[in-house]
Amino acid sequence: MRKLAFYTSWLLLYFVTSCGNSTNNNPAVRIRLAQDPESLHPINYANAYSLQLLNLLYQSLLTVNLKDHSAQPLLVEALPTVEVQDSLSYFRFKIRPEAKWDNGNPVTGLDVAFSLKVLQSPALENDRWRAQYHFIKDIKVDQKDPHSFTIICSGYAPEMRIMVGDFFVLPQYRFDPQNILTSFSLPFIRDRFDSLARTTTFKSFSNALQNPTLSRNTAEVKGSGPYKLISWSSGQHVLLQRKNNWWGDQVNPIPTPLIARPDQLLFQIIPDDAAATLALKAGQIDLMDNIPLVAYQEMKRDRDTKEKIQFFSPATYDLVFLGMNGASPVLEDKKTRRAIAHLFDIPQIIKTLQGGYATATIGVVHPTVNAFYHHQLQPIPYNTSKAVQLLKAAGWKKKPSGWTKHKGGREIKLALELIHRAGNSDFENMGLLLQQAARSIGVPISIGTLESSQISERLNQGNFQLYFRTLTTSPFSYNLLPLLHTSSAKEGGANVTHFGNKETDRLLERIAKTESPAEQGELLKQLQERMQEESNFVFLYFLQNKIAISKRIDSVVVSSIKPNYDLSKLIIKKE
Known part of the structure; x- marks a missing residue:
């Protein structure tokens, strides 16, 4: 452990001596991660840090307002209309017409159907998703308008209004270029789960879907979100760049969930709390959360630190x-x-x-x-x-x-x-x-x-x-x-x-x-x-959550919803 602490401190010293003190000239918002994300696969990601990055790369149908916790449309035009009939409930959505994948193809209900099939497919590391979305029985895509679709659920509970739209929508063209799942309906996959797991077709699909390149290759990790993966050095940093001509910029007026301000987000992986605190005080990172109590209290008492850093402690x-x-x-x-x-x-x-x-x-x-x-x-x-x-x-x-x-x-x-x-x-x-x-x-x-x-x-x-x-x-x-x-x-x-x-x-x-x-x-x-x-x-x-953010950063939004801050709304102040 002492060797690791020494190495981290040495690396930090390199950052300090090589970057100088002109932190406001750095175009990236720099965020401390206490652990490497390990995987950016949207189905079998590794930890909470993976999820934080994935939410910037991929999108779900719905999202949540971090201030009032209300559900808001993200990939879709509006919240779903809901109809309950006997033991089934029907949630009707329509994808925003502006929504596009990186290859220029539109995001459609067919991508949503594919994503739901993946969540229920055998031979994948998706047990948690199969259990969480077990209530989703089927999806029907409008044949005349593929942007429109209906998700059919078993029973009805109020939380379904959010849960039914709370999964990553995946680009079918990238995750299933052979269109293997196209010929299988969602109910068929659910009902024949065990037998399908033994088939060559699904074994082949599983191997392709779990290819490591889909979890960290910059050419493959691409969703409909506003950011793309530029570089990832394990144990050191992950760099995300805002996309040029991202489809969300074409929505007029731009709704709050589609606002993405920072040009770059640099996640610096610093496991040691003391080293991370030193980097924060030296101006080498802009944001650190889950700060140990003693370090947080000391920084809040220090006059010089308070001139450079703003403090938050959201519930x-x-x-x-x-x-x-x-x-x-x-x-x-x-x-x-x-x-x-x-x-x-x-x-x-x-x-x-x-x-x-x-x-x-x-x-x-x-x-x-x-x-x-x-x-x-x-x-x-x-x-x-x-x-x-x-x-x-x-x-x-x-x-x-x-x-x-x-x-x-x-x-x-x-x-x-x-x-x-x-x-x-x-x-x-x-x-x-x-x-x-x-x-x-x-x-x-x-x-x-x-x-x-x-x-x-x-x-x-x-x-x-x-x-x-x-x-x-x-x-x-x-x-x-x-x-x-x-x-x-x-x-x-x-x-x-x-x-x-x-x-x-x-x-x-x-x-x-x-x-x-x-x-x-x-x-x-x-x-x-x-x-x-x-x-x-x-x-x-x-x-x-004890959070400290550099005063070179403006428009800070903190929330009780993890990760307790909204990176997409941050602005780097001009000198």
Whole structure:
């Protein structure tokens, strides 16, 4: 690790000495990436950094307004018209007539149909997309006007209005030059998935589609977006250039989602936080996010730094929580779980570990969503005396050896294990604070640090008691059925805490189906009450992203939507 830090520092010194101090003459907006994107394939991209770049190269039918979170048309002229008939829903779209691929061909419904087929095709690394878009059953392209098409879905839920247009539209001419998928309908691919996976045709198509050149070759990584890939040096930088005569410039007036201002976007890959902070202060990068707390606080206090850098800390939908296994013999009583919840001093945790850059919450809804957040429901306070009362009420008896009770004809002891991801300092510190608070009332908690894959395996097997994790929630959908419904409380299901009963299942089902914001808000508040009562989760806080941007950059738009800033709207100030 020290060799890597030395190499990064040496490389940074090279940047500083070779580029000088005239940062305003640099035509590129320079963004720090903490990790190499690894792949720019729009189907099997590697990480969040890949997705950030892909959103500049490729486009979906719809996008989201970063300020008010409303759905907006991107590749299409308008939001879809929706018709619900019995068990099916129909979403009708029309591609903007100006939309073109880089070869000059128009973007049409045939490209959309191809893209949906790819999401469902066998022999590809697309399991997550097959599950996410399983509700899309078919697509019909208008034979007279290929710009118009209808997506047919199973059932209807409000979040479909966004999800049905939230996938990358791929150029068929580039990804399937032999037109292999043209002769297969989407329902046929879905229904014959297993048998098609064994055919030579789909094996050949899969090999062609997963060709590495489609993930990083500058001649192949081309979508309908405003930017093109110019160069990529692994572990060092990725350069995007704004296209000349991009089709979006022909739309009059240009809608906000199609505005793309910077001529160049240079993503500098600097894994080491200290090296990246040094580059920011030296004027060698313009934007850095997820800044460590101490570095962020120091820069905000430094007078010279404040003259060159502007600071932002937008809310995010990243929710940090403690999960408890309600199926564990020692935690199946909700009074015991509630006792554990009283061992967290959340305001103090936010102050000391997050420097105040986090928002306390009583549930899965962000407190800024006033219509849905239960502001009258008070957080569970830190109270060790109350924790002791609850343990006694749950049947536990305090002995010199610890808390015990009889269950199933035998004596069990209240001793817990907490697991969390290795290397997460926040989890480590919160674990120690919980361990200390529990020890003060005689409850031993051991702490295990594991890799993410190991934690997932243990959660899926039910082999755990307590765990820390971060859940990325969504302001666009409150369909919590996969996470909280009792039908998901089985091995491999997402309801690993075994939360719920018939009453909460009915609440979840109604929340997922209702189109009325008022009704959904009322139902969500009831759910928040039930979740606090059951205490399978201790919701700690929503994170805030600590961002610093050079003052040579203007028109900054920050948002709670990842990546929490809009690169396409930035302007480099003129000297």
